Amino acid sequence: MKAEVKELPQDIMELQMGPSHPATHGTIKFNLKLDGERVVDCDTEVGYLHRGFDKSSEQGTWTQVIPYTDRLNYVSPLINNVGYALAVERLLGVETTPRCQFIRVVASEISRITDHLTCCGMAASELGAITAGFYMIEAREMLMRIVEALTGARLTVTYVRIGGLKHDLPEGFAAQVKDAFEKTRRLLADVEKLLSHNRIFIDRMSNVGVISKETAVSYGLTGPVLRSTGVNYDVRKLQPYLVYDQMDFTVPLGSHGDNYDRFIVRVEEIEQSMRIVEQALEKMPTGPISIEDPRIVLPDKEKVYNSIEGLMHHFKIIMEGVHVPPGEVYQAVEGGNGELGFYLVSDGGGRPYRVRVRPPCFIAMGAFREMIRGYTVADIVPTFGMINMIGGECDR
Amino acid sequence: MADEIPQLEAIRRILGDAVLDAHTARGEDVIVIRRDGLVESFKRLKEDPALAFDFLSDLTAVDYFGKKEPRFEVVYHLLSLGSGRRVRVKVPVGESSPEVDSLVSLWRAADWMEREVWDMFGIRFRGHPDLRRILLYEEFRGYPLRKDYPVNQRQPLVPERALKGTFVDMRSNNKLAQLKQQLEKQKLAGADSKRG
């Protein structure tokens, strides 16, 4: 009998990873084509968290958009608040008070730290280094307490107002920040011992998800993902907003454009952000936290109850919204994941005509296919983790 | 950003009659360019050494329904990474043929952003390699960010369950719930008439 030679089938296996999968936090789906463990192609499906941010924003007044911005990048909602408020203020042609600007910087940077800590911690724990992940989450918890003390909420902060802030810094804020930073630095030192010099971790992260400088720019990547390739683009340095030009900080840059560089860039940025917060708290001027314009900022409750003008201003702002002169503006701020842009169009009424967010992680996810092609299934986890896709921002 | 007017002048000079309008508003340079030869214009903006807008920062559209003619504007935000100069490029697109050329050949970032604009505004991008809906599902009908798309319209992929109890929001356009309520009312009316 002739022996029948059977070829092993070498078909491409299709695997649908997500939308509900431990690695796809934020709800996303990868339609993978696998050759064994190797990713031949990856079609990324987003939109599972689409809630119609743009359309909803067109329904309410300019002020009513602020709570929606909390839910964009819900890991660092304060930066979204600040970005939106800055854009509206530029449309109005006003500038906030110095104290407000400093507080906004403090709030943004604390948010950035929580964002990076969450990203790095989750990426580490997904790689199995759960302990290091928990250390970072513990550090984040300290900062979340600060955010809570500052805004009254952990997630849905809605702290920034057009033309100012909801309220001033709480008492003993600087001391609380100092204490939290001390603990954070100690925890980060532990994490560095556990991770940054761990051979297994380095092997898993380095030379994975590599993207070149030119490709990264072409894909419109921003933030730590772009800076890991060595492109020096940070909105805070290139087009300083608020009082970032008065702060002394450096922008950490990578060189390989791989996951390890992204991790290190983020960890370094945490330190830089802590430096900015310390400087800002040191230089913090006194004075009002909001501009004195009753057409933009709600009057004090005292005035509302005791004077007819105050009541009228209050009524006008609540019912009609802040009247923003017609025009359009694009305001970019440096979000946790990169350039967070707000493109606002006003038709002169109390409601926004168009609110567009440039979501940094949506654009980064566009480059995911390029980053993961040719690597293995297991590499999806750190690569996706270091992009730090936040469902609320990506899908809006 | 010190040389704002020279930047616009340089753009005018380089793009020639492709520029329909150029002005500065709130410190931002805005140019409006012709839809025809769009890729060529962007290529010049990107590759000319005097401009060097090498980074496509954002790509979106605005629907000026009933306010402006032509109805749509596709809005591009370009950035020069070296100098930090920005420019906003607007391309008017009419309602009859909502089509522009795709920029995927210049910036890969345009891929997803153009898909989003197609998804939300129904503006087609000629030459896009894979123009599918991105945030919404393929079965979705209409383009939600157009101003004539009603904000409370619902088209669920899976039929919605009828709500019961305290939290029934009658304002929502929950077709299925309304249908069921109607049926129940009819049933009740039928029972009543039988009894009567």
Place this chain on the structure above:
Amino acid sequence: MIVDLAIVAVKAFLVLFMVLNLAGILGWVERKGSALIQDRIGANRASIFGFAGMGLVNTLIADPIKMLTKEDFIPAHGDRLMHTLAPCLALFPALVTFAVIPFGDVLVVGGREINLQVANLNIGILYIFAMASLSVYGIVIGAWASNNKFSLLGGVRGAAQMVSYEIAMGLSVIGIVIVYGTLEPQAMVRAQGELFWGWLPAWGVVRQPLAFLLFFTAAVAETKRLPFDAPEGESEIVAGYHVEYSGGKFLMFFAGEFAEVVTAAGLVTTLFFGGWQVPYLLRDGFYFPWGSVVSLAPLTVTILQVAAFTVKVLFFCWLQIILRWTLPRFRYDQIMRLGWKMLLPAALVNLFLTAAWIVVRRPV
């Protein structure tokens, strides 16, 4: 005759009881230990009549009850028979391996010699490897019968990993076998009671330090726990070969994993850390190198020996738990590279050196 059978039955029951309970306890230790490492409180909700203080006992009871009362899910188009068989195949080898591990010296009761070991096989080491290689089947069959691509990936990874590490494991043990000149675990442990230069216990780790490292690494890899948990890889392939398992069958996989931890600890103890040997403790008491002698009753000696074995096993279990909560996960190809390109050559070198040393020392 009947008494002999009864003794074996009692020993088998005792060992099974100990291993399974230790597996349960490790489940709790892992939760509490990880919490300790990570500055958390850890499991504190299992309570009997509102009394949560006895966390250990409660968790021991609560865990199985929870799992056994859950739905037993078999995926559509999965193979029912194989799906049921797989967890049994995964748990069985881990439990029976312990049969040849001696937990004490010979105990003499009423003139009857009782060997504190369930089965004194003269090819014990071979038996261990035979059983260890069986556990691959549980994984592969479970993965295949689940009709799930994530499982399949996990199964393929698991099969490759276990087969690869068995080779390194086997080769590292051959060094030990050469040194002691026996395949019988009890005889090996006895041989580790000798002293070097009159004071250093001649444990396996002293004679074969490299083999210990290799064996321990391979043993951890065989348990498929964290640095080597690519077959499960919960963040990438969800839970690998046991994605589609629930309830009692999952409990069997779960218990099997911890039983493997206990078995690995037992093997390391037996082969490299003197098994039940307590340094300087002979059959009738302590003989310290500085000359003093402490006489002890035979029963006390046996109890001390069993206690020493237990402590050593617990230490290695704890070591594995610490490892699991400290290190990140390898990638599948990195596991293969470590196994074939580092452990295997190192084991071969170790084997060659040992053999050369034996030849030089004792020319035949």
